[in-house]
Amino acid sequence: EDQVTQSPEALRLQEGESSSLNCSYTVSGLRGLFWYRQDPGKGPEFLFTLYSAGEEKEKERLKATLTKKESFLHITAPKPEDSATYLCAVPNTDKLIFGTGTRLQVFP
């Protein structure tokens, strides 16, 4: 059965302290991997799509990378406004399978 696992479950960082979030997956025939950001009381907001191993995407302080078994979301010099839950998801036939997310808190 296809599965998506995210770690850590929660991450507390000091402002400026870089770190990485992990998304590992077991799917037969990966057809892409999506990263989303979810703020409290809001729906998930699309960040990146990665389609093949070795691919990288960047947006401001975020960089997403993909290997054959996992994806990383690197956060460089985070700011308090980066605090949110980050979700990854992989497509399975006509639906997305989501991980349980990493709750990131960045303190000033």
Added chain:
Amino acid sequence: DTAVSQTPKYLVTQMGNDKSIKCEQNLGHDTMYWYKQDSKKFLKIMFSYNNKELIINETVPNRFSPKSPDKAHLNLHINSLELGDSAVYFCASSPGTGEQPQHFGDGTRLSIL
């Protein structure tokens, strides 16, 4: 100019009641979805419609009945509400199916008393 909008944002009701949630998207997408997010923030697909046709029904109790009057609207009707139905329900849309990013509404928080 909200892309995917859901109403109501909050719904508080008693066990046994029937309620509906509405969703509309103005992105011109062909596919719409309903997800349930539980207290642990796990997001799980419930239904998917493509051009008004049901394509995913993920073993959801038949008390839940989606309806798509046109490809811009997907409503969710829930009969005989139970305590376990308390959750946040998200609507989403995408241009097609499968490997395309989905765009989400801000959710409807359903609380059963």
